[in-house]
Each structure stands twice: as structure tokens, then as C-alpha cells.
Amino acid sequence: MSATRRFRIAAIPADGVGQEVVAAGRTVLDALAAGSGAFGFDWQEFGWGCEYYARTGRMMAEDGLTVLKDFDAIYFGAVGWPGVPDHISLWGLRLAICQNFDLWANVRPVRFLPGVRSPLRKADHIELDWVVVRENSEGEYAGLGGRNLSGRGPGHEVAVQSALFTEVGCERIIRFAFDLARTRIRRKVSSVTKSNAQQYGMVLWDDVFRRVARDYPDVETESVLVDAMSAKFVLRPEDLSVVVASNLHADILSDLGSALAGSLGLAASANLNPEGRFPSMFEPVHGSAPDIAGQGLANPIGAVGSAALMLDHLGLPGPAARLHAAIEATTAAGILTRDLGGTASTEDVTKALIDTLRG
Numbered sequence: 001m002s003a004t005r006r007f008r009i010a011a012i013p014a015d016g017v018g019q020e021v022v023a024a025g026r027t028v029l030d031a032l033a034a035g036s037g038a039f040g041f042d043w044q045e046f047g048w049g050c051e052y053y054a055r056t057g058r059m060m061a062e063d064g065l066t067v068l069k070d071f072d073a074i075y076f077g078a079v080g081w082p083g084v085p086d087h088i089s090l091w092g093l094r095l096a097i098c099q100n101f102d103l104w105a106n107v108r109p110v111r112f113l114p115g116v117r118s119p120l121r122k123a124d125h126i127e128l129d130w131v132v133v134r135e136n137s138e139g140e141y142a143g144l145g146g147r148n149l150s151g152r153g154p155g156h157e158v159a160v161q162s163a164l165f166t167e168v169g170c171e172r173i174i175r176f177a178f179d180l181a182r183t184r185i186r187r188k189v190s191s192v193t194k195s196n197a198q199q200y201g202m203v204l205w206d207d208v209f210r211r212v213a214r215d216y217p218d219v220e221t222e223s224v225l226v227d228a229m230s231a232k233f234v235l236r237p238e239d240l241s242v243v244v245a246s247n248l249h250a251d252i253l254s255d256l257g258s259a260l261a262g263s264l265g266l267a268a269s270a271n272l273n274p275e276g277r278f279p280s281m282f283e284p285v286h287g288s289a290p291d292i293a294g295q296g297l298a299n300p301i302g303a304v305g306s307a308a309l310m311l312d313h314l315g316l317p318g319p320a321a322r323l324h325a326a327i328e329a330t331t332a333a334g335i336l337t338r339d340l341g342g343t344a345s346t347e348d349v350t351k352a353l354i355d356t357l358r359g
């Protein structure tokens, strides 16, 4: 057996069900590592989030980014809790990490699992599998704008929220999508646009898409308006392989994709700095779900699927595949949380995953 490779992972469970699903994911990863003997994790957990904010007035430690910089990866839960405005919690932690670490590629696979009923009837007899590639550093979430003129009196304040599209930003994410398409059975990239209405940023996006596409003659392409793409997700998903979209468009479409696959609780994501200048961050797509937090009802599969993406990123494709297989075996056996129509708890699903890995 080869010498044990150890990985330093920063865990940031943050708020609500984030704490439950990160705990579940860590347990599953440790079981997988123990079973392999070839790799292991040195975890350090950071108690940042809305409770930390209530105590300190900050969402993360002042030197948080400096501390995180030296980890091999970050395993994140979800951020947000009633009492702290969502824009404060999101910008103070998740977006602070994504933007400062230039985690510009957000990969969000839409996976249909055995034993999980999709609201799409065609999912019963057609193989569906696509991945949303989200531009994760600029676009509509560039944080540019401001509020002013409240001095004019009640009802007269103005706000400007600008979207930023740079040629460099568009090109790197579109190239990433094409490179990803080349690794898939169906070599196709669908670009999501809104250039009919947004004549500057989205026209630049389209221009870059056409230019980059010329370097990948072996990859099919299409360019689809975001409104039409949301219909296509429902009506013709079998025609999708890699879907590349701006920060906001991809954020919305990937929630739609995970709902079509059965639940928001299933969706995994990787926030990547593909150059490896900073640690990449892995997190379920869902939020902190205050409506079910603390009750043991959270579906841990989105977080465990994100752990599988982390294993792939760390150069462990074999263990990543084993984790995906364990997820499939667990859902196929009907061990499902309430969001999927089942009665299993977070702990039941976690235990089933571990039993499958050990079996």
C-alpha cells in the first residue's frame, strides 16, 4: 500500500443545516479515508457565521482569509440566519472567500439518482445528466453600485446595481466549460445569454463565446436566452451536457436543475480556482434552511456529493467514484430524507452511506 497522503481541510459549517450536513460529510469522508488507508484528512473547523457575527460584528475572523490560504481545500456548509441581513452574511463569508480567492469557476452537476422521483416524467425512461458551469467572480454579483438620495425623503431613495463583464472573466469560464465538455460523452456547450435586452455585458459574453468556440471544432454549441433555457431545462433536458452561464443566471438555473433532479438537498458544487493559487471550496448548493434546521431532517447528499467533488480536485478520482456509488446505492435502497418523500434522518442516510462504503 502506498504511503498515506494527508490533506489539510478547513471546515466552515456556518449556519443552520450547514452544521448538520458538514458534520455528516466529514464523518463519511473520514470513514472512506480509514477504509482506504492511502489518504487521510487533517481537519480544522472554524466557527464562523451568523452566531459569530452576533458576538463579534464580523462574519469571519479578521485574518480569516490569511488563515484559510494555506489549506488544501475548504469544506463549507451554508450561510444565513434570521436576524442577520442575508447580504451581510453572504458577502461577509461565502462571497468574501469566493471573490478574494478568485474561485471563478463554480461547477454544479445536475445528477438524477436511482430511487429518487423527479417531477419530470421523462426522467423515468431517459438518462438525464448535465452540469451547470457558473461564472463565479463577476457578472451580476460583482458588488458594484450603491444607494443614495434618501435625503429626498421617504419613497425617493435610489439604488444602482451594476453587472461587470470582462473579456478575461468571460473567456476563462467559457474555455473551462469547453474543456469540461471534452471530458463528457456528449461534447456540447450551451451558453446562456440575455443579449437581446442586455446589449453591453451579454453581447460581450456572446462575442467571447463565438470566438472561443472556434478553438473547439469538435464541441457542439448553442446559445440560448435565459428565459428559453429555463423552459428547456424542463422540456428538453436530454439535449443538455454543459451549460455555461453568468453568476446570476447559473445560480437560478442550477436551483431549477436540482429541483428537477428531486430536491435542492441533493445538489453539490465546487468553487474552483483552477490555477491552484488558492484553496478551492466545496459546498452544497442549498442554503441554511432555517425551516428544518436542528431537527435532523437535512438531506446530507448535497454536502456528501460536494465532498466527492473535493476528492476529485485533490487527485483522488477512485475514492470520489466510490462515494458517488455509495450515494447511488443509498438512494436506490430507498433510504431517503423527508425532502425526497422518505422518513430517514440525516443520521440514517449518513450511516447508510458509511455501511455501503464498508460493505
Ligand SMILES: NC(=O)c1ccc[n+]([C@@H]2O[C@H](COP(=O)([O-])OP(=O)(O)OC[C@H]3O[C@@H](n4cnc5c(N)ncnc54)[C@H](O)[C@@H]3O)[C@@H](O)[C@H]2O)c1
Binding pocket: 017, 021, 077, 078, 079, 080, 081, 082, 086, 090, 094, 264, 265, 266, 283, 284, 285, 286, 287, 288, 289, 290, 291, 292, 297, 298, 299, 300, 302, 337, 339
Ligand atoms: N451557499 C449558501 O450559503 C446559501 C445559498 C442559498 C441561500 N442561503 C441562505 O440560506 C438562508 C435560507 O435561504 P432559502 O430558504 O432561500 O434557501 P434554502 O436552500 O436554505 O432552503 C430552500 C428550501 O429547501 C429546503 N432545503 C434546503 N436544504 C435542504 C437539505 N439539505 N435537505 C432538505 N431540504 C433542504 C429548505 O427546507 C427550504 O424549504 C438565507 O439566509 C439565504 O441567504 C445561503
